[in-house]
Amino acid sequence: MAGVYCAKCLSCGYESPHATDGSAGIIVDEPVKSVGTHRENNRIVVLMHPLEGSILQETGYTMRSASREGRLLHIEKVFCRSCGRLYETRKLVARIGCVLSAVLVLAAVAGGATVWYLTSRVDAGFAVLCLALLTLAFIGTLCEAVAASMVRRRFPERRAAYELKPCCPDCGSTKYRSLKAFIPRRLPCPKCRQRTMKVEMVGIS
Ligand SMILES: [Zn+2]
Ligand SMILES: [Zn+2]
Numbered sequence: 696m697a698g699v700y701c702a703k704c705l706s707c708g709y710e711s712p713h714a715t716d717g718s719a720g721i722i723v724d725e726p727v728k729s730v731g732t733h734r735e736n737n738r739i740v741v742l743m744h745p746l747e748g749s750i751l752q753e754t755g756y757t758m759r760s761a762s763r764e765g766r767l768l769h770i771e772k773v774f775c776r777s778c779g780r781l782y783e784t785r786k787l788v789a790r791i792g793c794v795l796s797a798v799l800v801l802a803a804v805a806g807g808a809t810v811w812y813l814t815s816r817v818d819a820g821f822a823v824l825c826l827a828l829l830t831l832a833f834i835g836t837l838c839e840a841v842a843a844s845m846v847r848r849r850f851p852e853r854r855a856a857y858e859l860k861p862c863c864p865d866c867g868s869t870k871y872r873s874l875k876a877f878i879p880r881r882l883p884c885p886k887c888r889q890r891t892m893k894v895e896m897v898g899i900s
Pocket of ligand 2: 704705706707708709884885886887888889
C-alpha cells in the first residue's frame with residue numbers, strides 16, 4: 696500500500712497535485728506499452744501500486760535482474776522547502792530479492808524457536824525472534840545499500856541519464872521535505888507565497 700498525499704494552503708486554498716510516496720521504476724531500452732510508463736520519460740516504467748507484479752512482467756525484468764543490470768530506480772516526490780513546489784527525485788538502487796529476505800526471516804524464526812525450545816520460555820523465544828528480525832532487517836538494509844553503491848559505480852551513464860537529485864526546478868533549492876515526513880513547520884505556498892501550506896494524507900492507493 697502507498698499513501699497519497701497533497702499539500703493545501705490554509706490562506707489561498709491552493710492544492711498541490713496528489714502524489715504517492717516512494718515507488719520503484721524500471722529503466723527499459725525500448726518504450727513499453729504499459730499503464731506504468733512514466734509521463735515525461737517513456738524509458739521509465741513505474742511499478743504503480745497495486746499493479747507492481749503485472750507491470751514488472753510487461754518490462755520483461757524481475758526485481759533481481761533489474762537490480763543487477765542497473766535498471767531499478769527509486770522514485771520519490773518531494774516538496775521544496777523554499778518555495779513549496781512538488782517535484783520528483785530519482786535514484787538508481789538495488790534490491791536483495793525475495794529469496795534472501797525469506798532466508799533471513801526463516802533464520803530469525805528458527806533462532807526464536809530454538810531459544811523457546813531450550814529454555815521452555817515463550818517470552819525469551821519471542822524476544823530473541825524480535826531481536827533477530829531487527830538485526831536481520833539491518834543486515835538486509837546494509838546489503839541493499841552496498842549493492843546499490845556497486846550498481847551506481849558500475850553504471851555512471853545511467854545515473855547521469857535517469858537520476859534526479861533533490862534540487863527544485865523552480866528555485867534551485869536543495870532543501871526538501873518527503874511527503875510523509877513529520878515536520879510540523881508549514882511549507883511556503885507556490886501561489887500566495889505565504890508559509891501556510893500543510894501536507895495531508897488524502898488516501899491510500
Ligand atoms: Zn523551490
Ligand atoms: Zn497560498
